[in-house]
Amino acid sequence: MVKIAPSILSANFSKLADEIKDVEKAGADYIHIDVMDGHFVPNITMGPLVVEAIRPITKLPLDVHLMIENPDQFIESFVKAGADYITVHVEACKHLHRTIQYIRSFGVKAGVVLNPATPVEMIKHVLKDIDMVLLMTVNPGFGGQRFIMSVLPKIKQVKELIDQEGLNIEIEVDGGINPETAKLCTDAGANVLVAGSAIYNHEDRKKAINEIRKTL
Ligand code: DX5
Numbered sequence: 001m002v003k004i005a006p007s008i009l010s011a012n013f014s015k016l017a018d019e020i021k022d023v024e025k026a027g028a029d030y031i032h033i034d035v036m037d038g039h040f041v042p043n044i045t046m047g048p049l050v051v052e053a054i055r056p057i058t059k060l061p062l063d064v065h066l067m068i069e070n071p072d073q074f075i076e077s078f079v080k081a082g083a084d085y086i087t088v089h090v091e092a093c094k095h096l097h098r099t100i101q102y103i104r105s106f107g108v109k110a111g112v113v114l115n116p117a118t119p120v121e122m123i124k125h126v127l128k129d130i131d132m133v134l135l136m137t138v139n140p141g142f143g144g145q146r147f148i149m150s151v152l153p154k155i156k157q158v159k160e161l162i163d164q165e166g167l168n169i170e171i172e173v174d175g176g177i178n179p180e181t182a183k184l185c186t187d188a189g190a191n192v193l194v195a196g197s198a199i200y201n202h203e204d205r206k207k208a209i210n211e212i213r214k215t216l
């Protein structure tokens with residue numbers, strides 16, 4: 001079963017609680033939260049305070065995507081704020097294995113993220129220690145960008161590695177996901193689809209989510 005994770009980056013922040021309840025009612029599976037620090041990516045968004053404020057609004061798992069330098073420094077704050085998944089960029093971690101262990105030490109699910117230009121080999125040796133692989137299908141930093149097709153073979157590669165080892169790891173894709181690109185990703189092996197603009201730019205979120213599901 002494919003899961004849909006609306007990214008609140010494209011929501012209306014002046015009524016964030018309603019925007020979250022709306023996608024929960026519409027059948028979303030996770031709430032995807034994009035944390036940006038203005039260093040790792042050229043944009044600044046939200047931090048632990050926003051996660052904490054969102055926590056009581058929804059029963060859905062909070063999928064916190066850290067696009068920040070030195071993620072270790074902030075992991076505990078995001079755990080305390082109520083994150084269920086914390087994903088860190090391979091490109092931002094000096095000691096990836098240590099960071100993953102640290103996230104898991106709090107009983108929170110750990111994921112690793114690869115930018116479009118980062119090879120799958122970078123995570124081969126931590127696969128047994130993670131719950132999720134997130135493949136960026138745009139360069140991180142902004143919502144509403146175009147899907148990068150050259151990531152598709154990487155999804156397949158991750159899927160094959162996971163199956164070879166008989167592991168139970170979610171494969172999430174993030175960026176430029178719409179009804180057309182969603183199908184390409186799930187065919188390649190993805191099972192969690194992040195979608196920001198494709199859901200929040202629609203007046204009717206249920207329709208937007210169903211349009212994605214319909215094509216799979
Ligand atoms: C990009 C973020 C994405 C973004 C996706 O850096 O990680 O989660 O919000 O937005 P869309 O679906 O509009 O590409």
Ligand code: ZN
Pocket residue numbers: 007032033034065174194
């Ligand atoms: Zn994201």
